[in-house]
Amino acid sequence: MxxxxxxxxxxxxxxxxxxxxxxxxxxxxxxxxxxxxxxxxxxxxxxxxxxxxxxxxxxxxxxxxxxxxxxxGDAILKLAQQSNQLRSLIACAEPVLGDITQQTAESCALNQLKGEQVEVVATVVSQQRLQSHMRLGDLAPLYAVSGGKAILAFLPDVMRAEYMRSVSFERFTKNTIGTKKALLNELESVRANGFAHSLEEFTPGIVGLGVPILSSTGFPLGSLNLAIPAVRYSPEIGERSIAILKASAVRIQRQYLAE
Structure with missing residues (x-):
């Protein structure tokens, strides 16, 4: 052997x-x-x-x-609690995801942090013929997608600083963020405005819009995002979609914290 x-x-x-x-x-x-x-x-x-x-x-x-x-020991209990919390967050989010897609006619997802990536943990697919598929378990770099940026921007400073020290950038499209300075500038904008976007930065032809779902202490429990084909996207659609996402995140947050 x-x-x-x-x-x-x-x-x-x-x-x-x-x-x-x-x-x-x-x-x-x-x-x-x-x-x-x-x-x-x-x-x-x-x-x-x-x-x-x-x-x-x-x-x-x-x-x-x-x-x-x-x-x-307590570490085992914490793992079990985290698993229960994830199931609870998904349960709170699933009906809301359906409403988001009904209001926007676009595919949407609930995402959570997984290491230095973001993972799709629940999703509803658009019924339009031209659509973006976000599958359960899909992973993407935090810096490249709207749902990832929405989480990264609201992480505690120490966690975000650790991520910035270790991150390396892969060019998925010509629009993918490629420097730490550019990423930090964008994250500052995300914190100021409460939403993130990905303008064909991970998948060519797809515009992503994302918002965080925050705990009572401001920690990002996850994020909601829409994936919109670029041919259907416009500033007006973006503005309306962001408003829907923000209201939906608040709805999930209130229900989750009330449980």
């Missing part, structure tokens, strides 16, 4: 052990000692010690001194 295959096999084995440990503690319902875990999962104690130390350091396990045992 080659070295690469051995390393891959070891990685998969470690991942399996981690998942087995999480499932064991979730089923058991109380703290378990190092010895109990090792026996239940048939893991060598030396290997288990390294695994537990790493998971405890990262908050996925918690050591309870009174029982000298381990239980699932």
């Amino acid at each position: 080659r070295r690469e295959e051995i390393e891959a096999s070891s990685t998969v084995k470690s991942a399996d052990r981690t998942l087995d440990l999480f499932e064991l503690l979730a089923r058991w319902g109380r703290e378990m000692s190092h010895a109990e875990i090792a026996e239940a999962l048939d893991i060598p104690k030396s290997s288990l010690t390294k695994l537990i130390r790493n998971l405890t350091d990262r908050g996925y396990l918690r050591f309870v001194p009174e029982t000298k045992g381990y239980r699932l």
